[in-house]
Amino acid sequence: MATYRAALIGAGIIARNHLDALGRLQELTASAVADTDELKGRQVASEYGITHYPDYKEMVIKERPDIVIIALPHHLHEACAVWCAEQGCHLLLEKPMALKVSECNAILDAVASSHVKLMVGHTQHYWPANLQAKELIQSGKLGKLIAIHDTRHLFYYGDGRPSWFFEKDKAGGGILMNLGAHSIDKIQWLTSSRVKSVKASLTYEGRIGDVEGSGCIFLQTTSNVTAVIIQSGYEGVAKDETELIFSNGMAKLISAKGMWVSKGGQYEQVKPIVKEDPFVLQFKDLLRAIQCDQDPDSSGVYARSVIAALEAVYHSDEKGVEISVEPK
Ligand SMILES: NC(=O)c1ccc[n+]([C@@H]2O[C@H](COP(=O)([O-])OP(=O)(O)OC[C@H]3O[C@@H](n4cnc5c(N)ncnc54)[C@H](O)[C@@H]3O)[C@@H](O)[C@H]2O)c1
Known part of the structure; x- marks a missing residue:
């Protein structure tokens, strides 16, 4: 070997x-x-x-x-x-x-x-709940995937975070560059498609640095799935959830915890799969x-598409308009 x-x-x-x-x-x-x-x-x-x-x-x-x-x-x-x-x-x-x-x-x-x-x-490509969700989407069991609602709240300004994360020229941005990269990747990977347009609104209310502390993004994928990403790094209640809305049901992913699927109007947890460490x-x-x-x-060409979507997020916030993401 x-x-x-x-x-x-x-x-x-x-x-x-x-x-x-x-x-x-x-x-x-x-x-x-x-x-x-x-x-x-x-x-x-x-x-x-x-x-x-x-x-x-x-x-x-x-x-x-x-x-x-x-x-x-x-x-x-x-x-x-x-x-x-x-x-x-x-x-x-x-x-x-x-x-x-x-x-x-x-x-x-x-x-x-x-x-x-x-x-x-x-x-994100290797977390068990995401692997289960991708299989669910591809199986068509809940019909067609039509929308994704991804929420991430995490106190970003805690003492443990190295200072470069708050400097735009070193980090490239704040919570969206760092954790939004995961959300955009998750949406692209789950839908086997790319972000084709974004409209974003960011805020800069953090106690240090010159990077955004929150953002709301409305995006569309090349597979015509609509997604909303909401992230906040301000003080609050930590949350890391993704809801998938299908034509015949819903699913919810909670990072590192598992996947829930709707049945009779309620969420029921699907038996978690045991996978190796991501x-x-x-x-x-x-x-x-x-x-x-x-x-x-996750090739370099794929990862460049995440950066292209993030560039469009910052551009959209600056200009106040929806931005098309150029196909590469
Ligand atoms: N995949 C994930 O889930 C995940 C999670 C956390 C971080 N990350 C990514 O990992 C990367 C590092 O993040 P981190 O949280 O470990 O940051 P960090 O600041 O804790 O670590 C970076 C290290 O690089 C060192 N360093 C800086 N300049 C150097 C140089 N010229 N030569 C050698 N070392 C140098 C610093 O001293 C520091 O120890 C980032 O890209 C971050 O986004 C990914």
Whole structure:
């Protein structure tokens, strides 16, 4: 069995999810972690018995990993992904792919000319309730899917969030760039289509930073499903729910909890399916892409469509009009 060496760039909040998943896969071994923050880098390295480097370029040159996982602040995604692709590394690049479509294009060019695989970490594709919902939609049991109502409330301004998330030039935006990327991905993936138009209204009432703290988005997909996304990062009651409205019923997804389907006017929970951790499934998908020379489910071209929709969200809010998302 071929084994692949993986190295992680960024020892922040999401780092342990990736390293734990690597530890569960026989075909993958974690060799090193790079982080400019010596304290964080060394801590993660000692927990997982791997080497810490302050400079990711030095790490890649010395370790020559087959795969790099890029878990950096959003404004660093493009430069790091392009450079690592040029070194011949396959990439698992965290979502959102980059700040803008033009940056996504630069990454896609580097990946194509270096003949490496790129997967973007859209983990929504691997959550059990989402997999159940996709099967339900495709089965046609509740008729035609006509609308989606996705709600996410989460106090975004808590002490634990690193400060770059509140700087537009580093994060690309606020709650919508970060968590809205998940919602747009979920809607596109569930409907096997792309966002074709958006009308968005955002607010900037957060106690710090220059990014939006809430947003309402009305969108339409190329499969003619209408969706509404409402997200708020202000204080309130945490909520992470997606309702699917069909011609003959409804379904509700609560992240990490499961799926409910309407029966006789009430929601009844569908028996949850036991699936592997989404981060393990994500690595399996990347391995399949490398071994079979295919694109992973969440390819760079797919992930660029999420950024195109997000660009349209900010544009729509600025101009106060509905924006068409250009097909790429
Ligand atoms: N898929 C998911 O569900 C999920 C969840 C959380 C975060 N994310 C994504 O993961 C990425 C990282 O998010 P996070 O929450 O871990 O952020 P974080 O700020 O906790 O971690 C980023 C790390 O990068 C380090 N860093 C900054 N510049 C560097 C450089 N030049 N070289 C090496 N290290 C450098 C920082 O010191 C920090 O430790 C983001 O793209 C975020 O959107 C995805």
